[in-house]
Amino acid sequence: MKALTWQGTHDVRVEEVPDPVLQEEDDILLRVTATAICGSDLHLYRGKIPGMNDGDILGHEFMGVVEEAGAGVTRIRRGDRVVIPFVIACGQCFHCQLAEYSACETTNTGAGAAMNRKGMKPPAALFGYSALYGGVPGGQAEYVRVPKANVGPIAVPDALPDDQVLFLSDILPTGYQAAVDAGVGEGSTVAIFGAGPVGLMAAACCRMLGASTIYMVDHHPYRLEFARRTYGAVPIDFDENDDPAQTIVEQTRGRGVDASIDAVGFEAKGSAVETVMTNLKLEGSSGKALRQCIAATRRCGTVSVPGVYAGFIHAFMFGDAFDKGLTFKMGQTHVQKYMPELLEHIGEGRLDPAVIISHRMKLAEAAEGYRIFDQKEQDCRKVVLTPD
Structure with a gap:
């Protein structure tokens, strides 16, 4: 599949990478229909976040259609159209039980960014955001493996286009x-x-x-x-x-x-x-x-x-x-806590997130999208990418 990879400061490239596969029973494989470049992606682009490795797949704002679901997935099923929160949370640990999803104690194999940790566990893993937050491949790609699919993804109605619901992800x-x-x-x-x-x-x-x-x-x-x-x-x-x-x-x-x-x-x-x-x-x-x-x-x-x-x-x-x-x-956002409420606000017309989109581009043009967004050219407010 094609995916946008980090290759160094101000160097991102769309490359052919191995297709993702299911690894755990509560994983899904998602066919991405829309993804976006986030302002915090620019921290990575500018080389400001440690823990990045050549070839890391970027992107934490994305949505799409479920292509495969593990045997343990109960909340959604193949064919569902879903938005994925950028925070990966287990739903069962101390913090998840308090709806403090970005503090999940189990999903991040990295260290987090705190300098004075005193042995505390790191916060939740994030999609596409360096080894500090788990090194999980991101969603600026044609396909993504989504772990903890019983906690994160939210199904969205067909009546709402991708542009209207994509930003529920972050x-x-x-x-x-x-x-x-x-x-x-x-x-x-x-x-x-x-x-x-x-x-x-x-x-x-x-x-x-x-x-x-x-x-x-x-x-x-x-x-x-x-x-x-x-x-x-x-x-x-x-x-x-x-x-x-x-x-x-x-x-x-x-x-x-x-x-x-x-x-x-x-x-x-x-x-x-x-x-x-x-x-x-x-x-x-x-x-x-x-x-x-x-x-x-x-x-x-x-x-x-x-x-x-x-x-x-x-x-x-x-x-x-x-x-x-x-x-x-x-702190980081407890995305899962707010997604259902915000989806309701969108559906009832109280919020129109799509209005901020200034650029719609193909995934193949992602490197140019990053450059335009970084340099604030062409009155760029927000770039949305779609796979070819």
Whole structure:
């Protein structure tokens, strides 16, 4: 079969690789009908995530049709059209029983990214995301082996096209969890840092949950304009305004927003000092977006962090967070927890995830799709790939 493989920094290629086969009784084999390039895939593309090996198959946002099912698969059957969560969870361990699927204790043979583990088990395995998270082949391919098929895949109705349901695999639940963690409700004021796919999905979910004001901070005018036009967000371009938090506080009567969402993560555009420190591996992540979130949020408010972070950050400003009595919620998404609810919202017209798609390409064009998305060319917001 054909699959997109990682070959090094800024080097991904569609190659012929062996077809996957069933390995466990609760596996399925999926024929992929749609897959997407995620913002967190760009961390891999840029060589920022350790544990990648030449030939690793990328992709963790995908869906398709069940071609084969192991003898132990009971929830779905051959021929079903399903969306696959990017988190692989067993459904039976301590954390899965608490619906904390991204903390599953059994599926990840890797180490995870925590530096100070104290012997704790790693978090759940992820599709297509380095040996740190299990080294499981991803879904930017014609076929995928999907383990733990009684816990992850969700069947979707034929009436909903792939574009409408594909993002149940990652960015829609991630944006929704970010909004839920932020405590967004009727009349809430929210600042979202990062108008990429997760930030846009967070805006959509904040609006659905009743937020009255959404500030969107980014430095790509076309993304800010899309957020303004589609979700009624107040755009702030940090290339023109080097202290968005100050503007947000001034526009909220000197108080700040109820919650901030950091949808940027560790590759936030920071100061020259931070850039040098991260390049020299003296700092794990840029703290620019996180510091802005702390500054923009009102006392006793919440900072929600769906953006990926790794390692350590200087100038975290924990004293400011303490003085303001902030609550922090963060981490990988418990995708399985939210998929049924979000599917219902899509079906009833309360969410339209497909609206953010800007590019539809063939799998054979995936390398160009990565380049366009990475460079933000052609007003690229989201790339969806379909096998030939």
